[in-house]
Amino acid sequence: MAGLKHIFENATVTRINPRFRHEMADAEKLLLCFQCGTCTAGCPVSRFSSFYNPRKIARMVQLGLKDRLLSDAALWLCTTCYTCIDNCPQGVEVANIVRSLRNLSVKERRVMPLISKKLALNILRSGYAYIIPESRIRRRITQGLPHLPRSNLKQIAKLFEVTDFLGVIENVETFEKVEVKE
Amino acid sequence: MKNSNPEYLIFLGCTIPYRLTSYEVSARKVLKTLGVKLVEMPDFNCCGYPIDLVNHELASALATRNLCLAEEKEMNILTLCNGCFGFLNKVNKMLKEDEGFRKKINKDLNEIGMEYKGKVEVKHLIHVLTEDVGFEKIRQNVKKSLSMIRVAQHTGCHLLRPSKYTLRDGLDGHTLLKELIELTGAECLDYVDEGECCGNPIIGVNEDIPFQMAREKLEHVKKVNAQALITVCPFCHIMYDLNQPLIERRFNERFRIPVLHYPQLLGLAMGFTPEELAINDLRVKPIELLNSIYNAE
Structure with missing residues (x-):
């Protein structure tokens, strides 16, 4: 039981904002993301650093993890090569979502x-x-x-x-x- | 039919006058000889791209101000920089397609007495060379074939993607620069990951990742024994030429790959001297390349 107590004491609850994705560019399209990871597989930055992961960013936006996303330094590592936009089988403009997140982080934080x-x-x-x-x-x-x-x-x-x-x-x-x- | 008297407003952007006048010098020389008339753009401002990551609306308004200046002159824009092309072209197309966006940006522009009407087009140097000048005319102007050299090309992201904005007549840009290079007689070699990013846009917040990206590119280019890398963007050029000695030192590797702006390569084939094309401004001196060209007979 000591172990469980430890887990609960160290757990942090992340506030979820289900309407968050509507603050993004092309919010509706984001629902089409089925997490195939093509964006991350083709991303030149992800190839050199797993710290930047566009698939994870898209999922976090779907889940509404606004606070965590806006304070994530990895947001600033997108080079805007737009490979993710051209590769996405669902037409999700991942790099534009990252841009929206950066803009929002500047505006709110x-x-x-x-x-x-x-x-x-x-x-x-x-x-x-x-x-x-x-x-x-x-x-x-x-x-x-x-x-x-x-x-x-x-x-x-x-x-x-x-x-x-x-x-x-x-x-x-x-x-x-x-x-x-x- | 090719446009026999093409006339463009030249949009210099910021990086070229700040750090890379060799690109501007060589581009102006070859365009003049090829009959492209350049008109200076009055009181233009930054294309807006560097602001897009922090404020999309302001960045778009800055881009639109430039588009409005071109509309006043009733002329299309020619850019030398991929970043300027990518952003001005994208905003131009978004404004034409999205009425809500146009209303929003025009509201900002009205505050400075301007209104976007959607009357101009934005082209990069390589579009003007292929679409307006045409391969035939370029071929006619090649006085010294560069068939003795082998080079590789790096077109750069913002000419290639997002394809939604960069496709022209359904053709993607991946082969354009290659074809333009081959007009000079030089062989253009294929290599791994030609369309990959140079990494420059994030160098202000992280050097490690872009330097690894550039190192990999230079390794791929070296592997196919290219004698030079040809670029058409100041940012890519800075990454591979100006930063090449830093990359060599950081990874303890030796590349010594000269990086030429495309109009420098074309200019050599058109009979301009290396001095006239500001080739001495390059960080990695193309001594062996010039030796192969001038001592080939």
Whole structure:
């Protein structure tokens, strides 16, 4: 009996949210997933690390394990190669589900990779995902390349504002690396 | 019928002007000779792809702003980057097909005085070369056949998948780059897992996995004795060229496989000098490759 007591004391109850899948892109299609695992079998990331497993992610969404999914660091390992989308025999767009989960995690938990915050701030400041140094802009002349246009920063800031991302980016926690746990 | 006077708005994106002007220099040279007129895109912004993982709506709005700029100019877009093509093309098709999505994004765009109407198309360099210029015209412009070299190609994910958005006239893109390479006279070798991802998009959060992916690709390319790997995407190029010395050090392996942008290879066949094509900008210097080309007689 001591063993049982130990098990119960260490058990954690995960809250299930049955309506969770409706927050995903193409929620209806997700019901068609019968867990064949073709997505994971063809996934180049899964091949090198079992920490990232799209089949498991799809199942967890079906079960409504929202809290566990949104705090799962493995979400950030999808390279968007879209092999899973083209391979799925049921037409489930697995990579888009992962994208929805990432978006939701940013929105509800206010956490994102540091690199994403940097790229977003660069776009806000310059229109480009990188701040292109003056020296490189000048080098274009010697390379015979046309002048690099400046973007309309007012319009870009407005798009950040109307999509509610300006507030997020100013007040978001970041993490640098995803530690892979096998 | 091929379009005899193709004209495109060139969408440079961010990575090419930031790190890989060699791609831009060589692409502009060959396109000019092949009669493709490029018009500079005024005040464009990032295609939106890097934002998609954190905010799909903003990313789509950023992409749509670029599409609206092209609509104002009444011109189609040509991209050099797979990421830019993949995202602008996908958002363009989603906006055309999904009325709810179009309404939502147009509501955002109305705030900056723009409205998406669905009048333009987005093409990647390899589509313009195959569909507008045509193989015949490219063949006519090859002055120096590269039949003495053997290379391999890496097309890159966002030209291939999701096929729902990348299929053109029912044809998938897996053989396009191969056919374009063979127009130069060079042999294009097959190897294992040609369509596999370079891994670059996650390098900002994890280096281990992308480096293992790139190492495997370079091993496959080396196994078939390719003298160079040919790419058409700045991200794939960075992974295989700029990062190749890091991968060699990390795994204690030696590859020394030069990675050329396709327009550099085509440019050599069209008679441009390596200097004119910014080949010296490459991290892995293609010394032996150039020796085979110029000392073949």
